[in-house]
Amino acid sequence: MTLPPLLVVTDRHGAARPLTETVRAAVAGGARFVWLRDRDLDRDARRDLARDLIGLLQPVGGRLVVGGDTDLAAEIGAQGVHLSSSAGIDGIRAARMALGAAALIGFSAHSVAEIAAAGAAGADYATLSPIFPTASKPGYGPALGLASLRAAAAHGVPVFALxxxxxxxxRACREAGAAGVAVMGGVMRGSDPRAATGRFVAALT
Incomplete structure (x- = not known):
């Protein structure tokens, strides 16, 4: 399965504009793969937001994955679900059973061993984090670096550096073997998410 090399991760609290407007601009800049995070929304609000984002992505052939909620992904017709590491390997298998063979199942990994396990369990892709130092991932230990990214990519499952x-x-992440990169702040927090997205797409392609 070939996935777009840029995975845009939503963060309405950090976004410089309303989230739907930010994602619209990112799509205009070339984003074709979006992970709806924003887990603190109540179910109805998250459902409405997810439907809005699908409406932005569908006309350009883009894909939306819903963070951590397989039932919601199925309900709204999202292209898949992105599971946290706490879901474990059993979570990957359960999501596959619920969503079917065509769905995208993503997994948040924080070690090369977790990448290998996710691939063996049938994940379509995984994020590996943190690759570089970041304030948004304080609880996952020191940065893993490009060497770990290179080792993770050798396990066959597409890996997105996060x-x-x-x-x-x-670009260095791609050169280390990553299928792409997952970006939150670099798109969400800027004053011009369209231009920021375009720069990432250009760097990755």
């Missing part, structure tokens, strides 16, 4: 990704290191 944590501290910017325009200066995105």
């Amino acid at each position: 944590g501290g990704i910017d325009g200066g290191n995105a």
